[in-house]
Amino acid sequence: MIRLEKVSFSYDKQEIFRDLSLHVEKNEKVGIVGESGCGKSTLLKLIAGLYLPSEGKICVDGETDPARISRKVSVVMQAPMLLPMTIMENITMGHEYPAERIDRVCEEAQLSKWIGTLSEGINTYLGDRSDELSGGQAQRIAIARAMCKDAQIILLDEPTSALDAENTAAVLEALRRYTVDKTVVHVTHRPEHLKGYDRILKMEDLIGK
Amino acid sequence: MDRKVSWILKELGLWKTLMVVMILRLPFDSLNAILGANLLERFLRLIQTKGRDELPSAFWTFLLFTVLLFAYNATVWSLISVKANLLLHRKLREKILQSMLDRNGQEMEQYSAGDWITRINADADRTAGYLMEPLNLMHAAIATCNLIVSSVILVMLNVTMLAFTLLVMVPFFILSSIVIIRKVPYYKRNAQEAYAAYTNWMEPVANAGETIRIFDGEDIVLEKIEETSLKIMAENRKAHKLGAWSMFFNVLSGTFGYLLLLLMGNSMMGTGIRDFAQLMKITQYRGQMMLGVMCVNNCINRMKTNLTGAERVYEVLAPGEGEQ
Amino acid sequence: MPVLKILLKRNRIWVFAAILAALVSNLSQMFYFVFVGKLVDKIAGRQTIEYSFIAILAVFMIANVVTVSLNHYIGHMTAEKMAHSLRMGYARKLLKKTNGENRSCDAGQIMSVVQNELAQADAYLGNTFFDIFSMTFSGILVLVFLLFQNALLTMTLLIPAILILVYVLILSKRMTPLVSETQNAKNRMNHAVYSTVHAFPAIRIFDGEKLAMHTFQRETTDWVRSATKLERRSALYNSLSGVLSGIPLLLLLLAGGYMVLDGHIMLGTLIVFLNLQKSLMGFIMNLPAWIGGFKIFTANLTRIEIE
Numbered sequence: 001m002i003r004l005e006k007v008s009f010s011y012d013k014q015e016i017f018r019d020l021s022l023h024v025e026k027n028e029k030v031g032i033v034g035e036s037g038c039g040k041s042t043l044l045k046l047i048a049g050l051y052l053p054s055e056g057k058i059c060v061d062g063e064t065d066p067a068r069i070s071r072k073v074s075v076v077m078q079a080p081m082l083l084p085m086t087i088m089e090n091i092t093m094g095h096e097y098p099a100e101r102i103d104r105v106c107e108e109a110q111l112s113k114w115i116g117t118l119s120e121g122i123n124t125y126l127g128d129r130s131d132e133l134s135g136g137q138a139q140r141i142a143i144a145r146a147m148c149k150d151a152q153i154i155l156l157d158e159p160t161s162a163l164d165a166e167n168t169a170a171v172l173e174a175l176r177r178y179t180v181d182k183t184v185v186h187v188t189h190r191p192e193h194l195k196g197y198d199r200i201l202k203m204e205d206l207i208g209k
Numbered sequence: 210m211d212r213k214v215s216w217i218l219k220e221l222g223l224w225k226t227l228m229v230v231m232i233l234r235l236p237f238d239s240l241n242a243i244l245g246a247n248l249l250e251r252f253l254r255l256i257q258t259k260g261r262d263e264l265p266s267a268f269w270t271f272l273l274f275t276v277l278l279f280a281y282n283a284t285v286w287s288l289i290s291v292k293a294n295l296l297l298h299r300k301l302r303e304k305i306l307q308s309m310l311d312r313n314g315q316e317m318e319q320y321s322a323g324d325w326i327t328r329i330n331a332d333a334d335r336t337a338g339y340l341m342e343p344l345n346l347m348h349a350a351i352a353t354c355n356l357i358v359s360s361v362i363l364v365m366l367n368v369t370m371l372a373f374t375l376l377v378m379v380p381f382f383i384l385s386s387i388v389i390i391r392k393v394p395y396y397k398r399n400a401q402e403a404y405a406a407y408t409n410w411m412e413p414v415a416n417a418g419e420t421i422r423i424f425d426g427e428d429i430v431l432e433k434i435e436e437t438s439l440k441i442m443a444e445n446r447k448a449h450k451l452g453a454w455s456m457f458f459n460v461l462s463g464t465f466g467y468l469l470l471l472l473m474g475n476s477m478m479g480t481g482i483r484d485f486a487q488l489m490k491i492t493q494y495r496g497q498m499m500l501g502v503m504c505v506n507n508c509i510n511r512m513k514t515n516l517t518g519a520e521r522v523y524e525v526l527a528p529g530e531g532e533q
Numbered sequence: 534m535p536v537l538k539i540l541l542k543r544n545r546i547w548v549f550a551a552i553l554a555a556l557v558s559n560l561s562q563m564f565y566f567v568f569v570g571k572l573v574d575k576i577a578g579r580q581t582i583e584y585s586f587i588a589i590l591a592v593f594m595i596a597n598v599v600t601v602s603l604n605h606y607i608g609h610m611t612a613e614k615m616a617h618s619l620r621m622g623y624a625r626k627l628l629k630k631t632n633g634e635n636r637s638c639d640a641g642q643i644m645s646v647v648q649n650e651l652a653q654a655d656a657y658l659g660n661t662f663f664d665i666f667s668m669t670f671s672g673i674l675v676l677v678f679l680l681f682q683n684a685l686l687t688m689t690l691l692i693p694a695i696l697i698l699v700y701v702l703i704l705s706k707r708m709t710p711l712v713s714e715t716q717n718a719k720n721r722m723n724h725a726v727y728s729t730v731h732a733f734p735a736i737r738i739f740d741g742e743k744l745a746m747h748t749f750q751r752e753t754t755d756w757v758r759s760a761t762k763l764e765r766r767s768a769l770y771n772s773l774s775g776v777l778s779g780i781p782l783l784l785l786l787l788a789g790g791y792m793v794l795d796g797h798i799m800l801g802t803l804i805v806f807l808n809l810q811k812s813l814m815g816f817i818m819n820l821p822a823w824i825g826g827f828k829i830f831t832a833n834l835t836r837i838e839i840e
Contacts, residue, residue, distance in 0.1 A: 045419065048419075048423060050419050050422065050423070070422055070423055071425065073423065074423070074424075075419075075420070075423050077419075077420065081413070081416070081417035081419075081420040082413075083413045083417065083421075083426075083430065083433075084409060084410065084413065084433070085429070085433060089429060093421070093424040093425060093426030093429055094426055094428055094429025094430075094432070095425065127409070142420075145424060149424055248782075248783070248786070249786075249807075252786040252787075252790055253800075255790060256790045256793050256794060256800065256803075257577065257800075259794060261790075261791070261794050264787055264790045264791065265787070267787075268783055268784075268786075268787045271783055272779075272780070272783055275776055275779045275783075276776055279772045279773070279775045279776045280772070282772050282775070283768055283769050283772035283773075286768035286771075286772065287764070287765040287768035287769055290768075291761055291764040291765055291768060292761070294764070295757045295760055295761055295764070298757075298760075299753050299757055302722075302726075302749075302753060303746070303749070303750065303753070306726065306729065306745075306746065306749055307746065309729075309730070309733070310729075310736070310742045310745060310746065311742075313737070314733075314734065314737060317733055322730045322731055322733075325726075325730045326723075326726055326727055326730050329726045329730075330723045330726055400659075404652065404655070407620060407647075408644075408647050408648065408652075410624075411624065411627075411643065411644065411647045412640075412644060414624060414627050414628060414643070415627065415640035415643035415644055415647075416640045418627065418628070421628065422628075427628045427629065430624075430628060431621075431624060431625060431628060434620075434621065434624045435621060438617050438620045438621055438624075439617070441616075441617070441620070441655075442613050442614070442616070442617045445609075445613050445659055446610060446613060449605070449606055449609040449610060449613070450606060452605060452606075452609065453602045453603070453605045453606035453609075454602070456601060456602050456605045457598055457599070457601075457602035460597070460598045460601050460602070461598045464565070464594050464597060464598060465594065467569075468569070468572075468590065468591075468594060471569075471572055471573070471576060472572075472582070472587070474576070475575075475576045475582065478576070478579070485573075485576055485577045485800075488576070489804075
């Protein structure tokens, strides 16, 4: 499903990594661990088609064109990256989805209870109140957004790094339930977050393999 | 002059200096207006009376007067006005800084560091600007003097003409420069706020571009940005519409007043007005009156902006004000 | 393609309307002045002024007033439409960056462009661009119109005006080092304030008030010295410009006077010249400042990519 062959990436003449290879099968859950700054996030962005490799080949679900690859993956990043729009618009990103699907992802991301307490519900504008949101709430909206896209490939970039223990557990549980039949690549520097994964790889093992 | 600015001037010991500068600069615009009106009258009379031989002497005479007038201006400006202006800047800054240094830590913390810096630098500039810069107090006084002198000369030349000038000028001026233009700052402020909203949207575009791309959200984001951009345009459109109406009445007042004066003058030729040359002289003074009114209006608007700086300086310097 | 060209092309209907409005308003203004000239001839020649003539004059006056106001509105709206295209074009460019391009666009840099170059270009388009366009257009049309009225009299006005323009350009170049020297001195003075405010607790504890004041006074003295030099020179140059700008009018009256007396032109034509010379002189005298402003505007645009 995901194939990276001898991929190298440089930025501003500085080489981030060289000859990196990775194969991930359909529905496989792969965790990648490594120290901060070793290029984990860059690797995810390469898989997502956001960056172009300086050398090597990337093929995701049979696609090699970065723009097409971006359409086939869903990502949850370290920062939730909410936009100054309503909760609904942040989840759907302006696309028309059936109401049941939106309700379901809110339920799965454990947002429904909180949304129910808001006077304008899912149509609450986040621009004025994004400061009032807790890190957990914001990240759960980002997860709901990723779920709503319903892509087969899910890329997770330390989605719980800014959360406390309670929220981390809740978010990881929501992600675990959602990704049962998905292909997952999860990068983190905390291996304990990768319980139940099919493979856990070290970043340095991928290079020059 | 504003009470607080006047207090600051007295505190700095520059009241007399400013008055001297003002008195010396006051006659310039009026003398220039008188020179311009007489220049036109003299030449047109010579042309009408076939005074061909006197044209060169009129040319050299008025050139000489122009040189003398501008030499006077250069002297007052470069020797006295510049010195007074910079003395004002210097004393203002030193006084505010001294006021800060005289405080204990708690009193100092009444204002943040950034606030102190703004008061000593930008607000001192605004206060000095209020008093000395073009389109502020000094120019308002000069324009008022020009307006009064032009009106008095017009009374002496022909009272009826002054009455007609005022009749056409005043209602249109009130309409264009006071009534219509009143809401322009409000729309401009709204446009600025809309630009801030646009900037707010550009921040996530800059920081969350990858998320937007992954979730194919370009369309909705562009739609939202367009809302803010259209809001800027809509608010500016309202301001430009008022600007156009203001211009309509200003130009109408100018052209209608000029034509009316020519036609009235024609019917009064020989009785109240000596000849065509004098009629043109009257139109010149009318032009100066209009210019004076516009200038005073612009100065008042500019002074309002700078007054906020002067008020903040007063807050620091005036005893008891800071504690309020 | 340069950004300005794209903006003009994207709003070509509005730009065309603005050019048309400027053309119509200037033509109506000139026709109005021609009729004022005819009125002056009638008054100076003590001829009867017919009601029909006054009616025609009134029509031209109203046409002038209406077209000038419409020109103001359409011109400013064109500039607003261009500013909207600029804002949206920049946003579209950032959003539509193809995959792989994004590493080169730094968020801090984008926000700096939004808050500086884009904001300045936006304000320039909304407030200044049209006025410059309109006055340039008007200046050129007036020049052509006056040349058709009387080429010799137009040259009498134009040649000294161009010489003054050259003088102003040379002066502004000579003033540039003084301006930057004064600005640097002011920055140093402002920086002394910054340091004093931030070091206030230490100044209080170590009794450093006198030293702080002394440092500040030293910087202030430097600034006052260079500002005095700059302001005095600017006072002299501006006064000289004032004298020089009076010369074209004097020459116009002198040469025009001879022409009227010799029967080459009517008195009304001279009055038309007197009325229109303000537009022409305003255009020529403001040219250096406009060129400076326009250069900053285009420099800002070079830092903005649009889609």
